[in-house]
Amino acid sequence: MPIRRWARSSAAVLALPVLTAYLFFVMSRSVDVLEDNWLSATVLVSSAAVLAAGPVCGAAGAWEGARLARGGVDGAAAVRSRAAILAWSLLPILVAALVAMLGGLALAGVAMAGVPGLPDPLVLAVALLVIVAWTLAGFAAGRHLHPLVGVPLLLVGTWLWLAYPAALETFWVRHLTGDNLGFCCETDAVYDQRALYAQAVVAVCLAGAAYLFWSRRRGARLAWAGIAGLPLLAMAVAFPLVRDMGPEAQVPRTSGLACGRSDGVEVCVWREREKQLGTTALIAVPAARRLATGTGQPAPRRVTEGPADGADSWRFAAPPGARPDDVLFGLATGLLPAEPPVCGPGWSGADAYGPLSAWLALTAGAGQDAVERRTGPESLGAARRVLGRPPAAQVRWFRHNLDALRRCDVSPSEVTLP
Amino acid sequence: MRTWLRVHRAAQVCVALALTAGLVAAAGDVLVPVPRPTLDDLAGVPVALVAPLVASSVLVRGALAGGGSLEAVAVRPVLAYRTGLVALTCALSLVMAVVETVPYGAAAARNLVGFTGLAALAALWRRDAATAAPAAYLVAAMLLGRPGAGSWWDWPVEPSPHPATWVVPAACLGLGLAAPALPRLMPRRHRR
Numbered sequence: 001m002p003i004r005r006w007a008r009s010s011a012a013v014l015a016l017p018v019l020t021a022y023l024f025f026v027m028s029r030s031v032d033v034l035e036d037n038w039l040s041a042t043v044l045v046s047s048a049a050v051l052a053a054g055p056v057c058g059a060a061g062a063w064e065g066a067r068l069a070r071g072g073v074d075g076a077a078a079v080r081s082r083a084a085i086l087a088w089s090l091l092p093i094l095v096a097a098l099v100a101m102l103g104g105l106a107l108a109g110v111a112m113a114g115v116p117g118l119p120d121p122l123v124l125a126v127a128l129l130v131i132v133a134w135t136l137a138g139f140a141a142g143r144h145l146h147p148l149v150g151v152p153l154l155l156v157g158t159w160l161w162l163a164y165p166a167a168l169e170t171f172w173v174r175h176l177t178g179d180n181l182g183f184c185c186e187t188d189a190v191y192d193q194r195a196l197y198a199q200a201v202v203a204v205c206l207a208g209a210a211y212l213f214w215s216r217r218r219g220a221r222l223a224w225a226g227i228a229g230l231p232l233l234a235m236a237v238a239f240p241l242v243r244d245m246g247p248e249a250q251v252p253r254t255s256g257l258a259c260g261r262s263d264g265v266e267v268c269v270w271r272e273r274e275k276q277l278g279t280t281a282l283i284a285v286p287a288a289r290r291l292a293t294g295t296g297q298p299a300p301r302r303v304t305e306g307p308a309d310g311a312d313s314w315r316f317a318a319p320p321g322a323r324p325d326d327v328l329f330g331l332a333t334g335l336l337p338a339e340p341p342v343c344g345p346g347w348s349g350a351d352a353y354g355p356l357s358a359w360l361a362l363t364a365g366a367g368q369d370a371v372e373r374r375t376g377p378e379s380l381g382a383a384r385r386v387l388g389r390p391p392a393a394q395v396r397w398f399r400h401n402l403d404a405l406r407r408c409d410v411s412p413s414e415v416t417l418p
Numbered sequence: 419m420r421t422w423l424r425v426h427r428a429a430q431v432c433v434a435l436a437l438t439a440g441l442v443a444a445a446g447d448v449l450v451p452v453p454r455p456t457l458d459d460l461a462g463v464p465v466a467l468v469a470p471l472v473a474s475s476v477l478v479r480g481a482l483a484g485g486g487s488l489e490a491v492a493v494r495p496v497l498a499y500r501t502g503l504v505a506l507t508c509a510l511s512l513v514m515a516v517v518e519t520v521p522y523g524a525a526a527a528r529n530l531v532g533f534t535g536l537a538a539l540a541a542l543w544r545r546d547a548a549t550a551a552p553a554a555y556l557v558a559a560m561l562l563g564r565p566g567a568g569s570w571w572d573w574p575v576e577p578s579p580h581p582a583t584w585v586v587p588a589a590c591l592g593l594g595l596a597a598p599a600l601p602r603l604m605p606r607r608h609r610r
Contacts, residue, residue, distance in 0.1 A: 018554070025561055059553070147546050148479040152471050152553040160468070164450045167462065
């Protein structure tokens with residue numbers, strides 16, 4: 001068949017504008033709030049592409065599958081393999097999905113202008129795999145279902161599978177779909193590869209089962225065994241990967257730092273923020289020294305946006321647009337425990353968090369207005385009262401209340417105004 | 419008549435209607451998240467409003483099944499049969515919504531009427547793609563509609579069965595069922 005006629009007769013001609021409009025609609029709400037890293041942009045594009053192209057390509061597959069069935073592919077004498085027949089019908093739909101995805105990448109590229117890095121090819125590849133799987137599922141359904149039923153069934157069914165798990169309290173289901181909730185990751189986190197592998201496994205097994213279902217011949221027991229076995233295999237492999245995962249598929253980032261030295265202290269920022277390294281060091285290093293003096297701790301040898309132990313290395317964050325007070329506040333509160341201890345009811349240690357944060361931020365050099373905005377006037381008042389004392393008394397107050405935040409048997413002291 | 423019912427998949431239509439009613443009763447109020455233009459605007463569409471699309475598709479498939487050329491020359495009033503099948507099923511869904519008072523039951527019945535009406539209208543243009551029209555309309559309403567805002571057009575995602583939300587679905591069904599019959603009601607010209 002001539003190429004133009006072949007392309008024009010495909011359902012992809014109708015699918016392309018629909019899924020492109022859908023993709024840009026899904027992306028438009030999030031592209032302005034992207035993090036300053038390419039992974040977040042890649043996940044947004046892949047998520048929007050899967051959510052838009054999955055149902056539409058599934059429906060287009062159901063249409064094309066029904067066309068092939070109507071054309072008598074099952075019963076006619078074979079001049080080419082079934083895989084080749086399927087590929088020629090599948091190709092225009094996948095090209096449409098790819099074009100839409102590239103458009104999404106171009107939009108993300110504009111939003112990420114100036115941010116070093118590239119889209120994550122693995123995330124995009126898994127998204128394409130998911131789209132292929134649902135398109136093949138559409139072909140399999142189209143072999144037996146009339147388009148009047150197959151097209152809406154695939155459109156709504158695929159959309160439900162992709163969108164509904166986000167509303168479930170059972171978190172592992174959402175990591176299998178490929179939708180990825182449209183968001184991952186902040187710059188200090190990376191995508192949890194377990195979710196990616198699980199999605200790939202589910203997509204490959206779905207694609208395999210769908211292909212077997214579409215291409216099986218009458219009485220082919222091996223094909224039926226595959227159709228029944230592949231979903232079980234998918235669950236057996238994918239479920240253990242995502243079983244223990246939380247609501248979001250991200251884990252702390254450990255690599256990709258750009259470091260420099262300032263006044264004897266090593267300062268590290270994420271490589272995406274390397275241009276701000278000098279400015280950040282001028283804020284963070286003196287603040288770290290003030291904090292070390294104020295809290296009676298040894299000065300850190302390293303202040304970093306990456307992993308830190310709280311002793312030799314301290315953690316801070318300097319995202320784009322952050323003001324000096326924000327950087328100081330992050331550095332100061334980085335000295336506090338990230339999570340409260342597991343105590344029974346009646347634990348009052350949390351009352352110390354606000355005053356301690358305010359005192360640390362003021363000690364680091366943050367402005368009073370910024371501290372008040374973040375901790376509230378009561379915490380600021382308590383912190384200012386403590387700051388009026390001799391340094392040794394301040395250190396005692398800090399250590400006691402730090403203990404109250406870490407332990408269940410210590411109560412906070414002087415954290416409220418009289 | 420039995421042959422006509424078998425050809426037009428009346429049993430499948432009944433099963434689809436019963437399954438949809440069961441789904442609406444069991445899990446109709448489950449909200450499925452939908453994307454919105456802003457991140458702050460979190461919204462969901464109840465399953466009860468989406469499920470009737472499948473029942474409507476099965477109904478339209480049944481109504482449009484059968485050999486077109488054979489039925490065109492049939493002695494029996496097959497167009498009336500077809501209109502009756504669709505109208506009866508829609509009426510049955512309304513009765514079920516009234517009798518079985520479940521959340522979103524009336525809205526689900528309204529959507530069945532509306533989806534079927536849209537498909538009936540689309541079938542005037544192209545029969546084998548008729549159900550793509552309500553599916554596309556549903557997706558557009560989910561993305562752009564504002565439930566509760568009182569718009570006349572986003573009835574597929576309006577959970578309230580307010581009378582104003584019935585106007586478009588009822589009009590679509592009425593037009594969709596009446597349009598194929600109109601040429602037969604016109605006075606015939608005699609060829610010379």
